[in-house]
Amino acid sequence: MNQYQLPTPEKKPEYVKTNFDHIAKAYDRFNDWNSFFLHRKWKNWIIEKAKREIPDIKIALDLCCGTGDITSRLSRMPEILEVTGLDFSENMLSFAKQKIGEGKNVKLVLGDAMNLADFKNDSIDLITMGFGLRNVSDLKKCLLEIKRVLRPGGVFINLDVGRVRPFFLKWFADFYFFQIVPIFGYLIYGKKHEMFDYLPHSSTTYPDQETLQKILFEIGFSEVHFQNFVFGNAVGHVARK
Template identity: 35%
Template sequence: MMQETTHFGFKDVATTEKQSMVRSVFDSVASKYDLMNDVLSFGAHRLWKHYTISASNVQAGDKVLDIAGGTGDLARAFAMKVGDTGQVILSDINAAMLSEGRKNLINKGTSGVEFVQLSGEHIPFVDDSFDCVSIAFGLRNVTDKDQCIREMHRVLKPGGCMLILEFSKTDIALLEKFYDFYSFNIMPQLGKIIANDEESYQYLAESIRKHPDQETLKKMVLDAGFGLCEYHNLSGGIVALHKGIKK
Protein backbone atom coordinates (compact mmCIF):
# COMPACT_ATOMS: atom_id res chain seq x y z
CA MET A 1 0.00 0.00 0.00
CA MET A 2 1.47 3.33 -1.08
CA GLN A 3 1.90 5.99 1.58
CA GLU A 4 0.02 9.26 0.99
CA THR A 5 2.28 12.22 0.32
CA THR A 6 1.97 15.97 0.42
CA HIS A 7 4.34 18.88 -0.15
CA PHE A 8 6.67 20.46 2.35
CA GLY A 9 7.89 23.39 0.33
CA PHE A 10 9.09 21.84 -2.93
CA LYS A 11 9.72 18.42 -1.34
CA ASP A 12 7.27 15.52 -1.28
CA VAL A 13 6.89 14.10 2.23
CA ALA A 14 4.59 11.61 3.91
CA THR A 15 1.29 13.27 4.84
CA THR A 16 1.73 12.05 8.42
CA GLU A 17 5.10 13.81 8.71
CA LYS A 18 4.24 17.33 7.48
CA GLN A 19 2.70 18.62 10.69
CA SER A 20 5.78 17.83 12.78
CA MET A 21 8.07 19.29 10.09
CA VAL A 22 6.08 22.54 10.04
CA ARG A 23 6.14 22.59 13.84
CA SER A 24 9.95 22.40 13.84
CA VAL A 25 10.11 25.38 11.45
CA PHE A 26 8.02 27.57 13.75
CA ASP A 27 9.77 26.30 16.89
CA SER A 28 12.91 27.64 15.26
CA VAL A 29 11.62 31.05 14.14
CA ALA A 30 9.12 31.89 16.93
CA SER A 31 11.30 34.29 18.91
CA LYS A 32 12.25 36.31 15.81
CA TYR A 33 8.95 35.94 13.95
CA ASP A 34 7.68 39.51 14.34
CA LEU A 35 11.07 41.04 13.58
CA MET A 36 11.44 38.92 10.46
CA ASN A 37 7.90 39.82 9.31
CA ASP A 38 8.76 43.52 9.56
CA VAL A 39 12.06 43.07 7.73
CA LEU A 40 10.86 40.72 4.99
CA SER A 41 7.66 42.65 4.18
CA PHE A 42 9.17 46.13 4.76
CA GLY A 43 6.45 46.54 7.39
CA ALA A 44 3.64 45.89 4.89
CA HIS A 45 2.29 42.91 6.87
CA ARG A 46 0.89 45.41 9.39
CA LEU A 47 -1.09 47.14 6.63
CA TRP A 48 -2.37 43.80 5.29
CA LYS A 49 -3.57 42.82 8.77
CA HIS A 50 -5.16 46.23 9.34
CA TYR A 51 -7.11 45.80 6.09
CA THR A 52 -8.22 42.34 7.23
CA ILE A 53 -9.55 43.68 10.52
CA SER A 54 -11.42 46.50 8.76
CA ALA A 55 -13.00 44.00 6.32
CA SER A 56 -14.16 41.67 9.08
CA ASN A 57 -17.42 43.40 10.16
CA VAL A 58 -16.58 42.33 13.74
CA GLN A 59 -18.55 44.31 16.29
CA ALA A 60 -18.71 44.74 20.07
CA GLY A 61 -19.90 41.55 21.73
CA ASP A 62 -18.83 39.22 18.92
CA LYS A 63 -16.99 35.95 19.40
CA VAL A 64 -13.84 35.52 17.28
CA LEU A 65 -11.47 32.60 16.70
CA ASP A 66 -8.05 33.36 15.21
CA ILE A 67 -6.40 30.18 13.89
CA ALA A 68 -2.61 29.95 13.50
CA GLY A 69 -2.66 33.29 15.29
CA GLY A 70 0.99 33.09 16.23
CA THR A 71 2.28 36.23 17.88
CA GLY A 72 -1.17 37.75 18.29
CA ASP A 73 -1.41 40.74 15.91
CA LEU A 74 -4.95 39.95 14.75
CA ALA A 75 -6.13 38.75 18.14
CA ARG A 76 -5.09 42.03 19.77
CA ALA A 77 -6.94 44.08 17.13
CA PHE A 78 -10.02 41.87 17.36
CA ALA A 79 -10.01 42.20 21.16
CA MET A 80 -10.22 45.97 20.81
CA LYS A 81 -13.22 45.63 18.45
CA VAL A 82 -15.24 43.10 20.46
CA GLY A 83 -14.69 44.89 23.77
CA ASP A 84 -15.48 43.56 27.24
CA THR A 85 -18.71 41.92 26.08
CA GLY A 86 -17.04 39.88 23.33
CA GLN A 87 -14.57 37.01 23.27
CA VAL A 88 -11.38 36.42 21.28
CA ILE A 89 -9.56 33.08 21.18
CA LEU A 90 -5.99 33.07 19.90
CA SER A 91 -5.06 29.59 18.72
CA ASP A 92 -2.03 27.97 17.17
CA ILE A 93 -0.86 24.40 16.68
CA ASN A 94 2.63 25.43 17.77
CA ALA A 95 3.26 25.90 21.50
CA ALA A 96 6.29 28.15 20.95
CA MET A 97 4.30 30.53 18.74
CA LEU A 98 1.38 30.52 21.19
CA SER A 99 3.79 31.39 24.00
CA GLU A 100 5.10 34.34 21.97
CA GLY A 101 1.53 35.49 21.36
CA ARG A 102 0.68 35.32 25.06
CA LYS A 103 3.84 37.25 25.96
CA ASN A 104 3.18 39.93 23.31
CA LEU A 105 -0.40 40.52 24.41
CA ILE A 106 0.57 40.74 28.08
CA ASN A 107 3.39 43.17 27.25
CA LYS A 108 0.96 45.35 25.25
CA GLY A 109 -1.64 45.35 28.03
CA THR A 110 -4.24 43.33 26.12
CA SER A 111 -6.45 41.32 28.45
CA GLY A 112 -9.42 39.02 27.96
CA VAL A 113 -7.91 36.95 25.12
CA GLU A 114 -8.01 33.17 25.60
CA PHE A 115 -5.21 30.92 24.32
CA VAL A 116 -5.86 27.45 22.90
CA GLN A 117 -3.41 25.09 21.22
CA LEU A 118 -5.24 23.41 18.35
CA SER A 119 -5.02 22.21 14.77
CA GLY A 120 -7.10 24.01 12.17
CA GLU A 121 -8.03 20.61 10.76
CA HIS A 122 -9.71 19.58 14.05
CA ILE A 123 -11.22 22.61 15.81
CA PRO A 124 -12.48 21.55 19.28
CA PHE A 125 -15.56 23.80 19.37
CA VAL A 126 -19.20 23.04 18.68
CA ASP A 127 -21.01 24.02 15.48
CA ASP A 128 -22.17 27.61 15.02
CA SER A 129 -19.95 29.03 17.79
CA PHE A 130 -18.24 32.09 16.28
CA ASP A 131 -19.17 35.30 14.51
CA CYS A 132 -15.76 35.41 12.79
CA VAL A 133 -12.96 32.91 12.18
CA SER A 134 -9.64 34.11 10.76
CA ILE A 135 -6.36 32.61 9.63
CA ALA A 136 -3.48 34.86 8.52
CA PHE A 137 -0.43 33.40 6.79
CA GLY A 138 -1.21 29.99 8.22
CA LEU A 139 -3.35 28.10 5.71
CA ARG A 140 -0.43 27.32 3.43
CA ASN A 141 1.19 25.36 6.29
CA VAL A 142 -1.89 23.19 6.90
CA THR A 143 -1.63 19.65 5.56
CA ASP A 144 -5.31 19.33 4.51
CA LYS A 145 -6.45 22.83 3.55
CA ASP A 146 -9.92 21.71 2.44
CA GLN A 147 -10.52 20.08 5.83
CA CYS A 148 -9.38 23.26 7.60
CA ILE A 149 -11.80 25.40 5.58
CA ARG A 150 -14.64 22.96 6.27
CA GLU A 151 -13.88 23.16 9.99
CA MET A 152 -13.88 26.95 9.88
CA HIS A 153 -17.25 26.80 8.14
CA ARG A 154 -18.63 24.37 10.73
CA VAL A 155 -17.80 26.49 13.79
CA LEU A 156 -19.09 29.73 12.24
CA LYS A 157 -22.60 30.95 13.02
CA PRO A 158 -24.92 31.41 10.00
CA GLY A 159 -24.05 34.79 8.54
CA GLY A 160 -20.61 34.57 10.13
CA CYS A 161 -17.46 35.70 8.38
CA MET A 162 -14.33 33.69 7.52
CA LEU A 163 -11.13 35.55 6.67
CA ILE A 164 -8.10 33.99 4.98
CA LEU A 165 -5.12 36.34 4.60
CA GLU A 166 -2.38 34.60 2.67
CA PHE A 167 0.39 35.03 0.16
CA SER A 168 -0.96 34.53 -3.34
CA LYS A 169 -0.13 35.02 -7.02
CA THR A 170 0.62 38.30 -8.76
CA ASP A 171 -0.14 38.64 -12.48
CA ILE A 172 2.18 41.63 -12.86
CA ALA A 173 5.15 40.19 -14.75
CA LEU A 174 7.81 42.61 -13.50
CA LEU A 175 6.63 42.29 -9.90
CA GLU A 176 6.59 38.51 -10.20
CA LYS A 177 10.22 38.45 -11.38
CA PHE A 178 11.35 40.70 -8.54
CA TYR A 179 9.34 38.71 -6.00
CA ASP A 180 10.81 35.38 -7.18
CA PHE A 181 14.35 36.75 -6.93
CA TYR A 182 13.65 38.26 -3.51
CA SER A 183 11.96 35.11 -2.15
CA PHE A 184 14.62 32.62 -3.15
CA ASN A 185 17.79 34.72 -2.94
CA ILE A 186 17.23 37.44 -0.35
CA MET A 187 14.68 35.96 2.08
CA PRO A 188 16.71 32.86 3.09
CA GLN A 189 19.85 34.98 3.51
CA LEU A 190 18.00 37.43 5.78
CA GLY A 191 16.74 34.43 7.72
CA LYS A 192 20.32 33.24 8.12
CA ILE A 193 21.58 36.66 9.26
CA ILE A 194 18.74 37.71 11.58
CA ALA A 195 17.20 34.45 12.80
CA ASN A 196 20.20 32.17 12.25
CA ASP A 197 17.93 29.91 10.21
CA GLU A 198 18.30 29.89 6.43
CA GLU A 199 16.53 26.56 5.93
CA SER A 200 13.22 27.59 7.55
CA TYR A 201 12.96 30.70 5.40
CA GLN A 202 13.78 28.66 2.30
CA TYR A 203 10.80 26.47 3.24
CA LEU A 204 8.57 29.51 3.79
CA ALA A 205 9.46 30.86 0.33
CA GLU A 206 8.70 27.48 -1.25
CA SER A 207 5.43 27.06 0.69
CA ILE A 208 4.16 30.35 -0.77
CA ARG A 209 4.66 29.01 -4.31
CA LYS A 210 2.78 25.80 -3.51
CA HIS A 211 -0.26 27.63 -2.13
CA PRO A 212 -3.40 27.76 -4.34
CA ASP A 213 -3.93 30.90 -6.41
CA GLN A 214 -6.82 33.30 -5.78
CA GLU A 215 -9.45 31.62 -7.94
CA THR A 216 -8.53 28.11 -6.77
CA LEU A 217 -8.80 29.13 -3.13
CA LYS A 218 -12.13 30.86 -3.80
CA LYS A 219 -13.49 27.62 -5.27
CA MET A 220 -12.23 25.69 -2.22
CA VAL A 221 -14.12 28.10 0.06
CA LEU A 222 -17.35 27.76 -1.93
CA ASP A 223 -16.95 23.97 -2.11
CA ALA A 224 -16.72 23.93 1.71
CA GLY A 225 -20.29 25.27 1.84
CA PHE A 226 -19.88 29.02 2.07
CA GLY A 227 -22.66 30.95 0.37
CA LEU A 228 -20.41 33.77 -0.72
CA CYS A 229 -16.68 34.27 -1.22
CA GLU A 230 -14.85 37.30 -2.51
CA TYR A 231 -11.17 38.15 -2.52
CA HIS A 232 -9.15 41.34 -2.62
CA ASN A 233 -5.59 41.50 -3.90
CA LEU A 234 -3.11 43.45 -1.81
CA SER A 235 0.33 44.63 -2.95
CA GLY A 236 -0.36 43.61 -6.54
CA GLY A 237 -1.57 40.14 -5.61
CA ILE A 238 1.48 39.16 -3.57
CA VAL A 239 -1.08 38.81 -0.78
CA ALA A 240 -4.84 38.22 -1.03
CA LEU A 241 -7.65 38.39 1.50
CA HIS A 242 -10.45 35.87 0.92
CA LYS A 243 -13.69 36.58 2.76
CA GLY A 244 -16.36 33.90 3.02
CA ILE A 245 -19.86 34.26 4.48
CA LYS A 246 -21.69 31.22 5.88
CA LYS A 247 -25.23 30.77 4.61
Protein backbone atom coordinates in the same frame (compact mmCIF):
# COMPACT_ATOMS: atom_id res chain seq x y z
CA MET B 1 14.76 28.82 -6.69
CA ASN B 2 17.22 26.91 -4.53
CA GLN B 3 17.23 23.15 -4.00
CA TYR B 4 15.05 23.11 -0.88
CA GLN B 5 12.56 20.21 -0.79
CA LEU B 6 9.19 20.57 0.92
CA PRO B 7 8.18 17.95 3.51
CA THR B 8 5.64 15.33 2.44
CA PRO B 9 2.01 15.91 3.51
CA GLU B 10 2.42 13.14 6.13
CA LYS B 11 5.46 14.80 7.69
CA LYS B 12 4.30 18.39 7.23
CA PRO B 13 2.40 18.93 10.54
CA GLU B 14 5.27 17.86 12.79
CA TYR B 15 7.82 19.58 10.55
CA VAL B 16 5.96 22.91 10.66
CA LYS B 17 5.27 22.69 14.39
CA THR B 18 8.87 21.86 15.33
CA ASN B 19 10.42 24.47 13.10
CA PHE B 20 8.05 27.25 14.07
CA ASP B 21 9.04 26.50 17.66
CA HIS B 22 12.65 27.02 16.61
CA ILE B 23 12.20 30.37 14.88
CA ALA B 24 9.55 31.90 17.14
CA LYS B 25 11.96 34.45 18.61
CA ALA B 26 12.78 35.80 15.15
CA TYR B 27 9.36 35.57 13.54
CA ASP B 28 8.03 39.08 14.17
CA ARG B 29 11.17 40.81 12.94
CA PHE B 30 11.29 38.45 9.96
CA ASN B 31 7.75 39.46 8.98
CA ASP B 32 8.65 43.14 9.33
CA TRP B 33 11.77 42.85 7.22
CA ASN B 34 10.48 40.64 4.43
CA SER B 35 7.28 42.65 3.94
CA PHE B 36 8.84 46.07 4.59
CA PHE B 37 6.40 46.31 7.52
CA LEU B 38 3.43 46.03 5.15
CA HIS B 39 2.10 42.90 6.91
CA ARG B 40 0.95 45.21 9.70
CA LYS B 41 -1.21 47.17 7.28
CA TRP B 42 -2.63 43.95 5.81
CA LYS B 43 -3.54 42.70 9.29
CA ASN B 44 -5.22 46.03 10.04
CA TRP B 45 -7.23 45.46 6.85
CA ILE B 46 -8.55 42.21 8.37
CA ILE B 47 -9.93 44.13 11.34
CA GLU B 48 -11.50 46.87 9.22
CA LYS B 49 -13.02 44.25 6.92
CA ALA B 50 -14.40 42.32 9.88
CA LYS B 51 -16.10 45.44 11.23
CA ARG B 52 -17.80 46.05 7.89
CA GLU B 53 -18.79 42.44 7.26
CA ILE B 54 -20.07 41.58 10.76
CA PRO B 55 -21.21 44.62 12.76
CA ASP B 56 -22.43 42.38 15.60
CA ILE B 57 -19.23 40.35 16.25
CA LYS B 58 -19.19 38.81 19.70
CA ILE B 59 -16.97 35.73 19.42
CA ALA B 60 -13.84 35.50 17.29
CA LEU B 61 -11.30 32.76 16.62
CA ASP B 62 -7.85 33.43 15.17
CA LEU B 63 -6.36 30.24 13.74
CA CYS B 64 -2.61 29.66 13.34
CA CYS B 65 -2.29 32.78 15.45
CA GLY B 66 1.49 32.55 15.78
CA THR B 67 2.84 35.40 17.89
CA GLY B 68 -0.62 36.93 18.17
CA ASP B 69 -0.58 39.86 15.74
CA ILE B 70 -4.18 39.38 14.61
CA THR B 71 -5.38 38.04 17.96
CA SER B 72 -4.14 41.18 19.71
CA ARG B 73 -5.90 43.39 17.17
CA LEU B 74 -9.15 41.48 17.66
CA SER B 75 -8.82 41.79 21.45
CA ARG B 76 -8.85 45.57 21.14
CA MET B 77 -12.21 45.59 19.38
CA PRO B 78 -14.66 46.67 22.12
CA GLU B 79 -17.63 44.85 20.57
CA ILE B 80 -15.94 41.43 20.79
CA LEU B 81 -16.62 39.62 24.05
CA GLU B 82 -14.37 36.59 23.52
CA VAL B 83 -11.27 36.06 21.37
CA THR B 84 -9.40 32.77 21.06
CA GLY B 85 -5.98 32.52 19.47
CA LEU B 86 -5.07 28.96 18.47
CA ASP B 87 -1.72 27.63 17.32
CA PHE B 88 0.13 24.33 17.57
CA SER B 89 3.51 25.91 18.33
CA GLU B 90 4.00 26.38 22.06
CA ASN B 91 6.86 28.82 21.53
CA MET B 92 4.80 30.97 19.19
CA LEU B 93 2.04 31.09 21.80
CA SER B 94 4.51 32.11 24.50
CA PHE B 95 5.43 35.16 22.43
CA ALA B 96 1.75 35.85 21.78
CA LYS B 97 1.12 35.83 25.52
CA GLN B 98 3.84 38.41 26.06
CA LYS B 99 2.36 40.60 23.32
CA ILE B 100 -1.27 40.36 24.37
CA GLY B 101 -0.97 40.09 28.13
CA GLU B 102 -3.73 38.74 30.31
CA GLY B 103 -6.74 40.41 28.75
CA LYS B 104 -9.96 39.10 30.23
CA ASN B 105 -11.52 38.49 26.81
CA VAL B 106 -8.58 36.57 25.29
CA LYS B 107 -7.65 32.89 25.42
CA LEU B 108 -4.53 31.43 23.83
CA VAL B 109 -4.80 27.70 23.25
CA LEU B 110 -2.61 24.97 21.84
CA GLY B 111 -4.43 23.25 19.02
CA ASP B 112 -4.68 22.11 15.42
CA ALA B 113 -6.54 24.23 12.85
CA MET B 114 -7.65 21.03 11.09
CA ASN B 115 -9.30 19.64 14.23
CA LEU B 116 -11.51 22.15 16.06
CA ALA B 117 -13.27 19.55 18.20
CA ASP B 118 -13.26 21.90 21.21
CA PHE B 119 -15.51 24.32 19.34
CA LYS B 120 -19.22 23.67 18.83
CA ASN B 121 -21.01 23.77 15.50
CA ASP B 122 -22.31 27.22 14.50
CA SER B 123 -20.64 28.93 17.47
CA ILE B 124 -18.18 31.51 16.09
CA ASP B 125 -19.00 34.87 14.48
CA LEU B 126 -15.61 35.52 12.92
CA ILE B 127 -12.65 33.29 12.08
CA THR B 128 -9.38 34.80 10.91
CA MET B 129 -6.19 33.23 9.65
CA GLY B 130 -2.96 35.02 8.80
CA PHE B 131 -0.33 33.25 6.70
CA GLY B 132 -1.32 29.89 8.15
CA LEU B 133 -3.58 28.15 5.66
CA ARG B 134 -0.71 27.13 3.42
CA ASN B 135 0.92 25.38 6.39
CA VAL B 136 -1.87 22.86 6.99
CA SER B 137 -1.48 19.42 5.46
CA ASP B 138 -5.09 19.18 4.23
CA LEU B 139 -6.46 22.53 3.10
CA LYS B 140 -10.03 21.38 2.40
CA LYS B 141 -10.29 19.58 5.73
CA CYS B 142 -9.24 22.76 7.48
CA LEU B 143 -11.75 24.87 5.56
CA LEU B 144 -14.55 22.40 6.33
CA GLU B 145 -13.75 22.64 10.05
CA ILE B 146 -13.84 26.43 9.77
CA LYS B 147 -17.21 26.27 8.04
CA ARG B 148 -18.56 23.86 10.67
CA VAL B 149 -17.83 26.10 13.65
CA LEU B 150 -18.86 29.38 12.01
CA ARG B 151 -22.39 30.46 12.78
CA PRO B 152 -24.75 30.96 9.84
CA GLY B 153 -23.87 34.36 8.44
CA GLY B 154 -20.45 34.23 10.10
CA VAL B 155 -17.35 35.24 8.16
CA PHE B 156 -13.94 33.73 7.49
CA ILE B 157 -11.13 36.15 6.59
CA ASN B 158 -7.90 34.64 5.36
CA LEU B 159 -4.63 36.46 4.65
CA ASP B 160 -1.87 34.60 2.86
CA VAL B 161 0.42 34.65 -0.16
CA GLY B 162 -0.93 34.90 -3.68
CA ARG B 163 0.28 34.93 -7.26
CA VAL B 164 1.72 38.19 -8.47
CA ARG B 165 -0.30 40.10 -11.01
CA PRO B 166 0.65 41.33 -13.61
CA PHE B 167 2.73 38.54 -15.07
CA PHE B 168 5.73 40.68 -16.10
CA LEU B 169 6.44 41.36 -12.40
CA LYS B 170 6.42 37.69 -11.46
CA TRP B 171 10.13 37.09 -12.13
CA PHE B 172 11.15 39.92 -9.81
CA ALA B 173 8.69 38.81 -7.14
CA ASP B 174 9.89 35.19 -7.29
CA PHE B 175 13.55 36.23 -7.10
CA TYR B 176 12.84 38.31 -4.02
CA PHE B 177 10.62 35.71 -2.36
CA PHE B 178 12.79 32.66 -2.95
CA GLN B 179 16.29 34.16 -2.88
CA ILE B 180 16.23 37.28 -0.70
CA VAL B 181 13.55 36.52 1.89
CA PRO B 182 15.41 33.46 3.31
CA ILE B 183 18.53 35.60 3.76
CA PHE B 184 16.54 38.02 5.92
CA GLY B 185 15.55 35.06 8.06
CA TYR B 186 19.13 33.81 8.43
CA LEU B 187 20.33 37.28 9.45
CA ILE B 188 17.60 37.81 12.03
CA TYR B 189 17.81 34.29 13.45
CA GLY B 190 21.59 34.46 13.58
CA LYS B 191 22.30 31.47 11.39
CA LYS B 192 20.82 29.47 8.54
CA HIS B 193 17.56 27.67 9.29
CA GLU B 194 15.54 25.64 6.79
CA MET B 195 12.24 27.14 7.95
CA PHE B 196 13.14 30.37 6.19
CA ASP B 197 13.41 28.36 2.97
CA TYR B 198 10.19 26.48 3.73
CA LEU B 199 8.12 29.65 4.10
CA PRO B 200 8.50 30.87 0.49
CA HIS B 201 8.55 27.36 -0.99
CA SER B 202 5.28 26.49 0.74
CA SER B 203 3.61 28.90 -1.67
CA THR B 204 4.33 26.57 -4.59
CA THR B 205 1.69 24.06 -3.47
CA TYR B 206 -0.80 26.67 -2.25
CA PRO B 207 -3.69 27.64 -4.56
CA ASP B 208 -3.65 31.00 -6.30
CA GLN B 209 -6.26 33.58 -5.39
CA GLU B 210 -8.82 32.53 -8.00
CA THR B 211 -8.43 28.83 -7.20
CA LEU B 212 -8.85 29.38 -3.46
CA GLN B 213 -11.95 31.44 -4.17
CA LYS B 214 -13.33 28.54 -6.21
CA ILE B 215 -12.55 26.03 -3.45
CA LEU B 216 -14.33 28.18 -0.87
CA PHE B 217 -17.42 28.33 -3.09
CA GLU B 218 -17.27 24.57 -3.72
CA ILE B 219 -17.34 23.66 -0.02
CA GLY B 220 -20.34 25.87 0.60
CA PHE B 221 -19.21 29.39 1.45
CA SER B 222 -20.96 32.32 -0.20
CA GLU B 223 -20.08 35.92 -1.08
CA VAL B 224 -16.44 34.89 -1.55
CA HIS B 225 -14.19 37.69 -2.72
CA PHE B 226 -10.56 38.65 -2.39
CA GLN B 227 -8.28 41.65 -2.39
CA ASN B 228 -4.73 41.66 -3.73
CA PHE B 229 -1.95 43.49 -1.94
CA VAL B 230 1.24 44.57 -3.75
CA PHE B 231 0.16 43.09 -7.10
CA GLY B 232 -0.90 39.81 -5.45
CA ASN B 233 2.17 39.14 -3.30
CA ALA B 234 -0.35 38.83 -0.47
CA VAL B 235 -4.09 38.24 -0.74
CA GLY B 236 -7.02 38.63 1.61
CA HIS B 237 -10.02 36.33 1.05
CA VAL B 238 -13.42 36.91 2.65
CA ALA B 239 -16.05 34.19 2.75
CA ARG B 240 -19.44 34.02 4.44
CA LYS B 241 -21.15 30.88 5.72
